[in-house]
Amino acid sequence: MEKKIGVYICTDCEIGSSLDIDKLTKVAIKQKASVVKTHPSLCQKEGVEFIKRDMAQEGVNAVIIAACSSRVNYDVFNLGIPLVERVNLREGVVWTHTPNDEDTQMMAEDYIRMGILKMQKMEAPEPYKVENLSKNVLVVGGGLAGITAANEAAKAGYDVFLIEKNDSLGGWMTKIYKQAPTKPPYTDMEEPFINNLIKEIQQNPKIKIYTSSLIEKIEGSPGIYDVTVKQNGNLETFRAGAIVEAAGTVPYDATKIIHLGFGKYPNVVTNYMMEDMTLKGTIVRPSDGKPVKSVAFIQCAGQRDENHLPYCSATCCVESLKQAKYIRLQDPDSKAYIFYRDMRTPGHYEYFYKSMQNDAGVFLTKGDVIGITEDENKNLAIEVENTLLGEKIRVNADLVVLATGMVPVTALGEEILPPGVKPGDEFIPYVMIETDILNLVYRQGGEVPVLVNGYPDSNFICFPYETRRTGIYAAGSVRAPMDISSTIIDATGAALKAIQCIELTARGEALHPRVGDISYVDIFMQKCTQCKRCTEECPFGAINEDEKANPLYNPTRCRRCAICMGACPERIMSFKNYSVDMIGNMVKNIEVPEEEEEKPRAIVFVCENDAYPALDMAGLHRLSYNPFIRVVPLRCIGSMNLVWVADALSKGIDGILLLGCQYGEDYQCHMATGSHLAKIRLSKVAETLDRLKLESGRVQMTQVSISEYHKIPQILDEFMEKLKGFGPNPYKGF
Numbered sequence: 253m254e255k256k257i258g259v260y261i262c263t264d265c266e267i268g269s270s271l272d273i274d275k276l277t278k279v280a281i282k283q284k285a286s287v288v289k290t291h292p293s294l295c296q297k298e299g300v301e302f303i304k305r306d307m308a309q310e311g312v313n314a315v316i317i318a319a320c321s322s323r324v325n326y327d328v329f330n331l332g333i334p335l336v337e338r339v340n341l342r343e344g345v346v347w348t349h350t351p352n353d354e355d356t357q358m359m360a361e362d363y364i365r366m367g368i369l370k371m372q373k374m375e376a377p378e379p380y381k382v383e384n385l386s387k388n389v390l391v392v393g394g395g396l397a398g399i400t401a402a403n404e405a406a407k408a409g410y411d412v413f414l415i416e417k418n419d420s421l422g423g424w425m426t427k428i429y430k431q432a433p434t435k436p437p438y439t440d441m442e443e444p445f446i447n448n449l450i451k452e453i454q455q456n457p458k459i460k461i462y463t464s465s466l467i468e469k470i471e472g473s474p475g476i477y478d479v480t481v482k483q484n485g486n487l488e489t490f491r492a493g494a495i496v497e498a499a500g501t502v503p504y505d506a507t508k509i510i511h512l513g514f515g516k517y518p519n520v521v522t523n524y525m526m527e528d529m530t531l532k533g534t535i536v537r538p539s540d541g542k543p544v545k546s547v548a549f550i551q552c553a554g555q556r557d558e559n560h561l562p563y564c565s566a567t568c569c570v571e572s573l574k575q576a577k578y579i580r581l582q583d584p585d586s587k588a589y590i591f592y593r594d595m596r597t598p599g600h601y602e603y604f605y606k607s608m609q610n611d612a613g614v615f616l617t618k619g620d621v622i623g624i625t626e627d628e629n630k631n632l633a634i635e636v637e638n639t640l641l642g643e644k645i646r647v648n649a650d651l652v653v654l655a656t657g658m659v660p661v662t663a664l665g666e667e668i669l670p671p672g673v674k675p676g677d678e679f680i681p682y683v684m685i686e687t688d689i690l691n692l693v694y695r696q697g698g699e700v701p702v703l704v705n706g707y708p709d710s711n712f713i714c715f716p717y718e719t720r721r722t723g724i725y726a727a728g729s730v731r732a733p734m735d736i737s738s739t740i741i742d743a744t745g746a747a748l749k750a751i752q753c754i755e756l757t758a759r760g761e762a763l764h765p766r767v768g769d770i771s772y773v774d775i776f777m778q779k780c781t782q783c784k785r786c787t788e789e790c791p792f793g794a795i796n797e798d799e800k801a802n803p804l805y806n807p808t809r810c811r812r813c814a815i816c817m818g819a820c821p822e823r824i825m826s827f828k829n830y831s832v833d834m835i836g837n838m839v840k841n842i843e844v845p846e847e848e849e850e851k852p853r854a855i856v857f858v859c860e861n862d863a864y865p866a867l868d869m870a871g872l873h874r875l876s877y878n879p880f881i882r883v884v885p886l887r888c889i890g891s892m893n894l895v896w897v898a899d900a901l902s903k904g905i906d907g908i909l910l911l912g913c914q915y916g917e918d919y920q921c922h923m924a925t926g927s928h929l930a931k932i933r934l935s936k937v938a939e940t941l942d943r944l945k946l947e948s949g950r951v952q953m954t955q956v957s958i959s960e961y962h963k964i965p966q967i968l969d970e971f972m973e974k975l976k977g978f979g980p981n982p983y984k985g986f
């Protein structure tokens with residue numbers, strides 16, 4: 253179908269009063285737009301009808317709206333056609349630059365030109381639809397998180413397969429005597445509700461439960477996962493659309509905490525053993541079976557300790573308060589001592605903490621336990637320093653309970669780095685711990701990549717449940733240490749994410765952060781050199797490999813970040829509406845004034861996820877910045893291909909700045925590794941600059957988050973100031 257491009261320029265929101273609209277119209281006509289029109293307020297009903305009329309009567313089938321940012325009014329400008337492009341004249345030009353100024357006008361003209369060029373290179377994407385898509389949810393793990401996820405998915409109408417490796421459901425929740433308060437007044441222990449929940453899902457025909465079962469392998473991708481389960485030696489295969497990984501945790505090995513005496517003194521037990529003892533009847537000294545009169549609880553037994561578990565396990569403080577109550581209820585004359593580093597009882601647990609503080613038989617103090625000794629009768633003495641009393645104290649107790657922490661099962665295996673990568677390398681594309689939980693048939697390994705301490709990697713702020721495997725959502729304590737209430741919320745969230753994945757996949761749409769995007773990667777295989785860059789660098793493991801190292805792309809695993817497009821040295825990976833050629837063409841057509849005009853030009857490639865919204869926010873706050881920059885939004889800054897840098901510099905552009913998300917261990921990149929990869933690629937740009945005999949400072953990268961919009965003017969102005977120091981690019985005019 254031949255493209256008929258219509259350009260619609262809005263004159264509202266100060267656009268008409270700040271720019272020469274006639275000149276803009278002429279630029280659009282010169283750039284070969286078929287229809288160019290202005291309207292006093294495009295986002296109003298009449299404005300949209302105005303465009304739709306042209307679509308119906310003039311056959312306009314590719315619409316460019318030159319008005320506000322693409323991040324606003326996207327629903328208003330949903331015209332029911334795939335080819336709609338927005339040119340940001342409002343936030344990006346008139347709200348950030350001097351009205352009726354030559355430089356502001358030139359900026360707007362460049363953006364109109366770039367918008368039309370982009371549209372000319374664009375093809376209408378069509379959704380990728382998989383055949384035999386399954387809407388079933390696979391839940392791995394039958395503890396509280398897994399049961400909740402299964403129950404919630406089933407309540408929402410989805411069939412669920414629930415896999416549990418043990419012979420019964422419930423996990424840790426079936427091993428506790430009472431649970432900490434979850435209901436007002438939050439001061440009373442409660443009967444564990446897990447058995448009711450187990451009954452509920454066992455009676456639900458939408459949930460098929462496999463106990464004593466393990467996942468043999470999972471092949472495929474979202475919508476079409478073929479799952480093979482092994483139960484009692486028999487293999488069974490079924491199809492699922494998305495996966496909730498709720499495999500839980502194991503207690504930390506207390507024998508490793510040598511100075512606290514576990515394994516050496518029989519009357520030193522862990523919090524897990526304490527539950528077990530209470531559940532079985534009476535709390536006694538393991539050494540002689542006598543009921544206890546005094547118990548010392550030692551908090552952070554290994555947690556928040558670089559030599560053991562560097563993190564807080566989130567539940568142990570409340571659990572020790574609860575177990576102190578067990579003792580006090582068993583024997584009103586007994587004493588409980590709790591030694592903590594910080595008593596962490598967030599939210600409503602504070603009421604429970606207060607109620608325990610009011611119990612005269614419970615002694616709580618901050619302090620560091622420096623040692624435990626045992627006398628000939630197996631009585632224990634605990635020595636504590638740095639207490640609230642300001643002096644060392646020694647407390648005798650019949651029993652010591654170590655509040656040990658939890659380790660995610662995803663951490664229990666050998667760490668595997670990608671081939672050729674060593675620990676400590678500046679950039680590690682992914683870290684995998686081979687644990688035998690999911691056994692995915694993925695080129696990058698069989699489990700979900702982990703971040704630190706063996707927890708599945710995900711974007712902490714924006715998409716907490718999402719792992720780096722599209723369609724696989726971590727829930728409960730395998731994702732982060734959490735208590736009962738948080739686990740229920742977490743598992744419900746993960747179930748909803750799994751459902752969202754299934755429904756978006758069924759429509760051929762991308763998941764977060766490009767929800768609704770129907771484009772996907774096209775690889776021109778004839779030119780592929782089997783270099784493996786794409787299969788190694790895809791943050792989501794979307795590309796498998798055949799035995800000859802040909803990339804095997806899985807569209808429903810793909811997040812459409814285009815990082816592979818930035819990586820591919822042959823430039824053969826593209827999307828119908830986003831390609832190396834398209835961006836390159838936009839870059840090459842920015843007008844570069846002659847040197848004597850003293851109007852430098854810089855391109856700022858901005859990540860669409862954080863940096864571009866930050867620029868818009870700067871616009872909303874009317875913060876003004878240098879008019880000589882030209883913003884080019886990228887799906888992820890990791891999709892930057894070095895050829896754009898070479899193209900821009902050889903055309904006379906004075907400098908290039910990349911604005912991406914924070915990278916490194918605390919990364920904020922929405923595509924996990926995109927901004928870090930861009931940084932690595934940029935370090936290789938020196939070669940190009942050397943070849944062109946240009947200063948390396950002309951190309952730089954800065955990290956910025958959406959909340960740092962107020963820094964935008966300073967970042968851009970300082971960059972332009974630096975470029976001034978280098979003088980004009982000598983390639984101007986070539």
Ligand code: SF4
Nearest residue numbers: 790810811813814816
């Ligand atoms: S677009 Fe992103 S997620 Fe998709 S294959 Fe390329 S690198 Fe992987």
Ligand code: SF4
Nearest residue numbers: 780781783784786820
């Ligand atoms: S990066 Fe490009 S050339 Fe290399 S394997 Fe992938 S598609 Fe082929």
